Amino acid sequence: MSTKNIEELEREFQAKIDADIKIEPNDWMPEGYRKTLMRQISQHAHSEIVGMLPEGNWITRAPSLKRKAVLLAKVQDEAGHGLYLYSAAETLGLDREKSIDDLHSGKAKYSSIFNYPTLTWADMGTIGWLVDGAAIMNQVPLCRCSYGPYARAMVRVCKEESFHQRQGFEIVSLLANGTPEQKQMAQDSLNRFWWPALMMFGPNDDNSPNSAQSIKWKIKRSSNDELRQQFIDVTVAQAEMVGLTIPDKDLKWNEARGSYDFGTINWEEFNQVIQGNGPCNKERIDARRNAKENGAWVREAANAFAEKRKKKELTH
Amino acid sequence: MEYLTCNHMTTQEAFYSYIVRLGDDSLILGQRLSEWCGHGPVLEEDIALTNIALDLIGQTNNLYELAVSIENKGENIDQLAFLRLEKEYENLLLVEQPNVDFGYTIVRQFFFDVYRKLVFEALCNSTDERLAGIAEKSLKETKYHLKHSSEWVIRLGDGTEESHRRVQEAVNTLWKFTDELFFQDEVDQNVIELGLGVDNSNFKATWNSHVEHVLTEATLTIPTNSWQHTGGRKGIHTEYFGYLLSEMQYMQRAYPNMEW
Ligand SMILES: [Fe+2]
Numbered sequence: 134m135s136t137k138n139i140e141e142l143e144r145e146f147q148a149k150i151d152a153d154i155k156i157e158p159n160d161w162m163p164e165g166y167r168k169t170l171m172r173q174i175s176q177h178a179h180s181e182i183v184g185m186l187p188e189g190n191w192i193t194r195a196p197s198l199k200r201k202a203v204l205l206a207k208v209q210d211e212a213g214h215g216l217y218l219y220s221a222a223e224t225l226g227l228d229r230e231k232s233i234d235d236l237h238s239g240k241a242k243y244s245s246i247f248n249y250p251t252l253t254w255a256d257m258g259t260i261g262w263l264v265d266g267a268a269i270m271n272q273v274p275l276c277r278c279s280y281g282p283y284a285r286a287m288v289r290v291c292k293e294e295s296f297h298q299r300q301g302f303e304i305v306s307l308l309a310n311g312t313p314e315q316k317q318m319a320q321d322s323l324n325r326f327w328w329p330a331l332m333m334f335g336p337n338d339d340n341s342p343n344s345a346q347s348i349k350w351k352i353k354r355s356s357n358d359e360l361r362q363q364f365i366d367v368t369v370a371q372a373e374m375v376g377l378t379i380p381d382k383d384l385k386w387n388e389a390r391g392s393y394d395f396g397t398i399n400w401e402e403f404n405q406v407i408q409g410n411g412p413c414n415k416e417r418i419d420a421r422r423n424a425k426e427n428g429a430w431v432r433e434a435a436n437a438f439a440e441k442r443k444k445k446e447l448t449h
Numbered sequence: 450m451e452y453l454t455c456n457h458m459t460t461q462e463a464f465y466s467y468i469v470r471l472g473d474d475s476l477i478l479g480q481r482l483s484e485w486c487g488h489g490p491v492l493e494e495d496i497a498l499t500n501i502a503l504d505l506i507g508q509t510n511n512l513y514e515l516a517v518s519i520e521n522k523g524e525n526i527d528q529l530a531f532l533r534l535e536k537e538y539e540n541l542l543l544v545e546q547p548n549v550d551f552g553y554t555i556v557r558q559f560f561f562d563v564y565r566k567l568v569f570e571a572l573c574n575s576t577d578e579r580l581a582g583i584a585e586k587s588l589k590e591t592k593y594h595l596k597h598s599s600e601w602v603i604r605l606g607d608g609t610e611e612s613h614r615r616v617q618e619a620v621n622t623l624w625k626f627t628d629e630l631f632f633q634d635e636v637d638q639n640v641i642e643l644g645l646g647v648d649n650s651n652f653k654a655t656w657n658s659h660v661e662h663v664l665t666e667a668t669l670t671i672p673t674n675s676w677q678h679t680g681g682r683k684g685i686h687t688e689y690f691g692y693l694l695s696e697m698q699y700m701q702r703a704y705p706n707m708e709w
Pocket residue numbers: 181210211214290294
């Protein structure tokens with residue numbers, strides 16, 4: 134019997150990656166690859182679920198029947214994204230309940246953006262426009278991720294995210310072209326969400342220690358700074374289109390680079406939010422933990438009932 | 450539309466009120482269910498409750514569209530949904546009751562779904578084609594809602610001791626709002642006469658036996674105290690309703706006459 138040694142396996146694995154052959158759940162993979170992916174996918178799943186809260190906050194106050202329906206459907210899509218992503222992570226051996234408990238204890242992370250409050254209806258537009266917009270920038274490259282189940286989940290998720298982005302932009306443009314109060318509401322919302330949206334791409338490349346390995350494994354396909362720049366270039370044009378002002382006095386078109394130069398991100402704020410000190414970290418986690426705790430009796434009942442039925446079938 | 454008179458109400462007025470009441474039931478229950486979004490006991494149920502809320506908001510939309518086309522008072526569907534006074538909403542008291550917990554939410558839904566399925570089945574034969582069309586579409590949705598709520602009533606009733614206790618408490622508390630499902634006044638009499646609406650007194654027995662059947666399977670009992678509360682159909686609500694409205698109407702009240 135010939136057993137391949139670890140180096141051989143790793144070499145073959147990297148060769149597959151380099152040849153753009155997808156890795157599937159039963160294929161051999163390095164432990165580091167499995168762990169990195171599992172962390173990335175579960176964080177993404179948690180982000181989808183926690184991300185339901187800031188928008189869920191406005192469903193009962195949506196200003197029209199149409200907006201209420203669209204927002205309900207959107208938040209429901211995010212729950213669906215959470216479900217596919219948990220399933221994708223389970224193919225790598227994730228224990229969903231344990232991972233959710235890690236989220237509730239603060240051990241597992243999720244996107245920092247959802248720790249900002251939604252204070253006005255305009256935030257429903259801005260979140261779709263900027264947050265789903267940034268998510269698309271991050272996720273479109275992941276449709277080509279080396280891990281099959283994740284790549285396939287991303288294809289489906291990205292389609293819906295781009296739909297959300299368009300709906301969000303529609304809300305924003307309606308407000309921006311509306312009454313003075315509406316325009317002000319849209320501008321205030323952009324002022325609050327612009328910088329946090331830029332932080333969604335993560336630290337600068339020099340401060341992103343795991344990036345190089347992830348790019349080699351094709352778990353990540355572009356660097357944080359590249360994606361951030363791409364996002365800014367696209368979004369500035371959209372803001373101009375509706376007559377809103379990006380709250381960055383250093384924002385300037387750079388002819389030579391063919392991109393916008395922009396101001397310095399407040400990384401101290403980013404780190405604080407990541408560490409749990411953002412404006413809504415506690416509220417978001419409390420809400421998720423309460424949902425789980427208040428639902429415990431329902432899950433127990435469902436299990437007990439299923440057990441009883443199984444026994445009944447056996448005795449019949 | 451012809452103007453027949455029964456009592457002091459024209460058919461058009463009666464039909465308008467009848468449709469608005471159906472819409473109000475959908476809207477207020479949809480609003481209640483949407484409070485669950487992001488807080489469900491499991492992700493799959495979060496999605497299921499949101500789905501039902503979404504169907505109900507869709508029904509509201511269709512019913513209000515029909516109402517404003519029957520009697521054009523110069524209002525649009527959002528004015529109907531968001532800008533009436535408390536006493537101008539004529540939904541059932543049952544649907545405005547708070548979520549309390551998943552058990553209450555399911556029992557409220559179950560009582561309503563059994564009733565709604567019977568209503569829509571009958572309305573498929575309405576002499577008004579537009580209403581028959583809405584009923585047909587809504588019936589499909591309601592059958593799914595009823596399947597979902599019945600299954601959960603049984604699971605919770607016959608689950609653990611705790612779930613049995615909680616869901617029985619919900620049945621006991623909400624039972625007093627079930628007679629109102631069969632409320633009738635001149636609005637109903639007018640629309641029944643012309644075959645536009647349904648005579649809900651015809652299916653009270655069916656409702657009772659369906660509910661009893663499911664509750665029995667769930668090892669739950671129907672409360673013996675038969676005192677019943679009504680008022681919703683006359684615009685007299687429970688205390689919970691004002692809070693629901695102030696949240697739901699917030700944007701339209703704070704920023705009047707704007708497009709969203
Ligand atoms: Fe999503």
